[in-house]
Amino acid sequence: MNRREVLKMAGSMVLASRSKYLANAQNGADDPVTIRWNFEGGNLARAEQTRPDSFRCHLSGQVDQDGRNRQASWYYFRADHTKNRSLTFTLTDLTGEYNYQPNNGAVTKNTPPFYSEDRIHWKTVEELNYDEVKHELTFRLRVASDQLWIAHVPPYTLENFNQLTRDLANHSDVRLETVGKSVEGRDIPLITIAGSPDRGKEKKVIWLMFRQHAWESGSSWTGEGLMRFVISSDPVAERIRRETTLKILPMCDPDGVVHGGVRFNLHGYDLNRNWDVVDPIKMPEITAERRAIFDWVDKGNRIDFFLSLHNDEQNEYVEGPPDQKCFPLLKRMWDNWSACTTFAPTEQPKLMSVTTTEGKPGRMNVAQGLSHDRGLPAFVAEMMIWKHPKSGRVPDIDDRLRAGRELLQAIWKSI
Numbered sequence: 001m002n003r004r005e006v007l008k009m010a011g012s013m014v015l016a017s018r019s020k021y022l023a024n025a026q027n028g029a030d031d032p033v034t035i036r037w038n039f040e041g042g043n044l045a046r047a048e049q050t051r052p053d054s055f056r057c058h059l060s061g062q063v064d065q066d067g068r069n070r071q072a073s074w075y076y077f078r079a080d081h082t083k084n085r086s087l088t089f090t091l092t093d094l095t096g097e098y099n100y101q102p103n104n105g106a107v108t109k110n111t112p113p114f115y116s117e118d119r120i121h122w123k124t125v126e127e128l129n130y131d132e133v134k135h136e137l138t139f140r141l142r143v144a145s146d147q148l149w150i151a152h153v154p155p156y157t158l159e160n161f162n163q164l165t166r167d168l169a170n171h172s173d174v175r176l177e178t179v180g181k182s183v184e185g186r187d188i189p190l191i192t193i194a195g196s197p198d199r200g201k202e203k204k205v206i207w208l209m210f211r212q213h214a215w216e217s218g219s220s221w222t223g224e225g226l227m228r229f230v231i232s233s234d235p236v237a238e239r240i241r242r243e244t245t246l247k248i249l250p251m252c253d254p255d256g257v258v259h260g261g262v263r264f265n266l267h268g269y270d271l272n273r274n275w276d277v278v279d280p281i282k283m284p285e286i287t288a289e290r291r292a293i294f295d296w297v298d299k300g301n302r303i304d305f306f307l308s309l310h311n312d313e314q315n316e317y318v319e320g321p322p323d324q325k326c327f328p329l330l331k332r333m334w335d336n337w338s339a340c341t342t343f344a345p346t347e348q349p350k351l352m353s354v355t356t357t358e359g360k361p362g363r364m365n366v367a368q369g370l371s372h373d374r375g376l377p378a379f380v381a382e383m384m385i386w387k388h389p390k391s392g393r394v395p396d397i398d399d400r401l402r403a404g405r406e407l408l409q410a411i412w413k414s415i
Contacts, residue, residue, distance in 0.1 A: 002410065003121060005370050006175075008347065008387045009049045014082060015412065016073075016152070016197055017060060017153075017383075019076075019250075020349075020394065026179060030365065030408055031080075031081040032081060033053070033055075033070050033079055033080065033081050033082060033087065034079070034080040034081060034086065034112070034361060035047040035055060035057070035077055035078070035079055036077065036078050036079075036080065037076065037077040037078070037260070037411070040077070040159065040257075040258055041076050041151075041155045041157045041159060041257060041258065041259075041260045042058055042074060042076050042077055042078070042180065042260050043056060043059075043074055043076055043077075043091065043259070043260025043261075044057055044059065044060060044075055044077050044396065045058040045059060045061075046058050046308070047159040047226045049407075050090070051088075051118060051157075053085060053086060053087050053088060054087070054088040054089075054090070054340055055079075055087070055088070055090070056089075056090045056091055056092060057075065057089055057090065057091050057092070058079065058093045059072040059074075059075050059091060059092070059094060059107070059234050060072075060093075061093065061096060061135070061262065062261055062262040062264050063264070064264050064268045064269065064270060065264075065267060065268035065269055065282075066268070068097060068100060068146065069096070069097045069099070069100065069215035070097050071096050071097075071098070071106070071168075071215075071262040071263050072093060072094050072095070072096050072105050072106065072107065072259055072261050072262070072266075073105075073106040073107070073150065073152065073215045073262050073263070074152050074214070074215035075091065075107075075150070075152050075229060075259070075260075076149075076150070076151040076155055076260055077150055078125040078148065078149050078150070078320055079143075079144050079148040079150070080146065080147055081146060082143040082145065082146060082147060082148045083144065083145060083146040083225075084143070084144065085142075085143055086140060086141070086142045086143075086362045087140065087141055087143060087148070088135055088138065088139070088140045089113075089138070089139055089140075089141075089150065090137070090138040090359075091113075091136060091137045091138075092134070092135075093106055094106075094107045094108075094135050094136065094137070094138045094381060095135050099174060099357065100264065100357070102136050105204070106313055107152065108130055108138055108313075109128070109129075109137070109382045109387045110309060110313070110314065110387065111137075111152065111313065111386065111394075112124040112126070112128055112139070112153050112224055112394060113125045113128075113137075113139060113150050113151065113152065114150070114152070114153055114154050114396075115141060115148060115149065115151075115155075115368070116149045116409045117143065117144065117145035117147065117149070118145070119149050120363075122151075122154040122194035122219065122396060124393075124394050124396075125139045125141065127139060128140075133147075141170055142383070145251055149239040149270075150166055150257050152215065153215075153217055153218055153311070154217060154218075154221065154384055154396065154397050155217050156162075156211075156217035156218075156220035156221055156224075156257075157257060157258075158186075158254060158257055158258060160220070160224070160232050161224075161257075161338070165189070165191075165229075167263070168191065168193075168227060168231060168260060171193075171240050172232065173193055173194055173195045174191065174192070174193050175191070175192040175194075176189065176190075177190050177192075178190070179249075179288045179289070179291065179292040180284060180285070180287065180288020180289070180361045181265040181284060181288070182254050182255045182265070182285055183210070183250045183255055183259075183267060183284060184252070184255045184266060186236065186254035186255055186258070187254065188249070188251070188252070188284075188288045188289065189249070189251055190246075190247065190248070190249055190292055191227070191245040191246075191248040191250055192245065192246065192247055193230055193231065193241065193245070194241065194245040194246065195238070195241035195242050196241070196242045196243075201302065202299065203244055203245050204243060204244045204245070204302070204304045204305075204415045205244065205245045205246075205247065205301065205302050205303050205304050205305075206244055206245070206246050206247070206303075206304065206307075206411055206412070206415070207225070207247045207293065207303050207305070207306040207307050208223070208246065208247070208248045208249070208306075208307055208308075208309070209248075209252055209306075209307070209309070209366065210222070210223035210248070210250050210251070210252070210288070210309055210348070211223070211250065211251050211252050211253060211257065211271060212250070212252045212253060212257070212271045212272040212306075212308060212310065212366070213254025213262065213263040213270075213271065213310065213311075214253045214255075214257050214260070214261035214272060215261070215262045215263065215264060215311075215341035216264065216310055216311035217311075218311045218383060218385060218395065219309045219310060219383075220250070220251070220401050221397050221400030221401060221402045221411065222309060222383070222401070222407065223248070223250050223309070223398045223404060224306075224404065224405040225400060225401030225402060225403060225404025225405055226404030226405065226408045227248065227250070227404070228401070228404075229258075229404060229408065230246060231407060236409065237241040240409075240412050242282060243278065243412075244412060244415075247296065247303075249289055249292070250384060252271055252278075253265060253271050253285060261304065265285055265401060266325075267282045267283070268285075269282055269283045269362075270376075271283070271285055272308065272310070272365045272366055272380075273287060273356060273362060273363050273364065273365060275290070275364045275365060275366050275368065275369025276355065276361060276362065276363070276364035276368075276369055276372065277361060277372070278290075279381060284369070286323050289301055289366075290369075293306075293370065293374075293376075294373075294388075297299060297374055297376070303359075303376050303377070303415045304377065305329065305333070305377075305379070305414065305415050306367070306370060306376055306378040306379065307380070307381055307409050307411065308325060308365075308366045308367065308378075308379075308380050308381070309380045309381050309383070309384065309407070310381065310382045310383070310384040311384075311385055312336060312383070312384055312385070313384065313385055314346070314384055314386045315346050315384060316331060316343065316344055316345060316346050316347075316382055316383055316384045317344055317345050317349075317350075317381070318333060318337070318345070318349055318379055318380070318381045318382075319349075319350055319351070319352050319379060319380050319381075320349065320351045320352065320367070320377075320378075321351065321367045321368060321369070321370070321371030321377070321378050322351055322352050322354050322368065322371060323351070323371050323375065324351070324372075326351065326355075326377045326379075327349070327351060329377055329414060329415070330351070330379060331349050332413075332414040332415040333349075333379070333410055333411055334348075334349040334412050335407075335412035336411075337406065337408075338412045340393075340403075340406035340407075340409075340410060341391075341402065341406065342383075342388075342390065342395075342399060342402055342403035342406050342407075343383070343388055343390075343403070343406065343407075343410075344384075344388060344389040344390045345392070346384070349396075352365075352367060352368055352380075353368075354368060354372070355368055356368070362388045366378060366380065367379055368374075370402070381397070381407075383403065
């Protein structure tokens with residue numbers, strides 16, 4: 001099944017249970033333009049009509065368990081009855097806080113919205129204006145179809161993921177399991193991909209995590225590209241399956257993906273912090289993921305390379321744990337990935353501090369936590385959503401899928 005077919009199937013899913021929408025732009029047409037976000041991954045705080053064909057869209061953002069660190073890094077909505085109309089949208093309520101420091105928000109002139117008329121093909125907006133004083137982004141689109149979808153970056157929903165797992169399940173080298181549940185009871189999946197089981201513990205083990213933060217859908221597209229490549233008949237992919245075992249936590253915040261969250265679970269906890277805290281009630285996602293990893297290593301199994309992949313606005317890098325023994329491995333991986341077409345590091349490889357916020361519990365990311373508790377070679381990578389230096393454009397779905405193939409080969413060469 002090709003990407004168009006996969007996305008077309010994903011586009012058929014609408015969650016009608018969430019009744020959030022705004023109607024109101026008569027325009028002289030039979031039907032008013034209607035703004036909706038009552039579907040999987042959809043999110044706005046509210047939308048209001050300011051002129052006949054203009055809308056002001058307020059981002060809801062998300063705060064942590066203390067009501068701090070507001071992040072407004074995600075929006076996803078649909079305009080109906082749009083055929084042959086020119087529409088103007090202004091995104092507002094963008095400012096927030098990161099690591100307890102105020103900022104002007106993640107949505108800027110460098111993050112043009114993506115739009116689609118079929119939820120299969122996504123393009124970036126070209127005509128936009130960012131108000132540096134009000135911190136608002138305004139853009140205009142001429143729409144040929146009767147529906148228009150708009151998002152911060154191309155969405156990757158649970159329906160996308162479910163289609164992927166259906167395809168993976170048909171491969172003899174793939175095993176699917178569930179290691180726990182989210183706050184709302186959704187599965188925390190674990191995917192194992194491995195050929196040549198007779199080689200046993202001789203095989204190198206690569207452990208990967210994607211989508212710890214719900215807004216970072218590029219992480220999931222990269223993970224899909226990686227998994228579709230490794231199960232393919234490509235000679236390199238077949239060799240990787242023979243020589244390595246892949247353990248993949250592909251959907252670490254399923255609740256956030258469904259609800260259009262940003263970076264916190266439904267209790268407000270950042271799923272790439274709090275790896276120095278054990279709380280199965282407030283953080284069942286971290287609890288399940290940590291237990292799966294520790295069960296693996298405590299049974300005498302190896303982990304030769306652990307990576308959690310993220311998206312960032314303008315930064316692209318790989319960081320290692322606070323353990324000097326890990327630096328040579330980090331440097332090899334950084335060199336190998338830098339030679340590829342989809343990774344353009346903005347920083348040299350480096351090791352992290354012990355925690356992200358000294359003196360405050362609940363601030364270790366996954367690499368810091370795994371290094372601290374089990375001495376694992378755990379790394380975190382960020383990939384930018386701004387215009388990419390190598391491609392000369394804002395990364396799209398095809399770029400992310402390609403990044404997955406290149407990322408896996410870079411890690412494999414490094415170990």
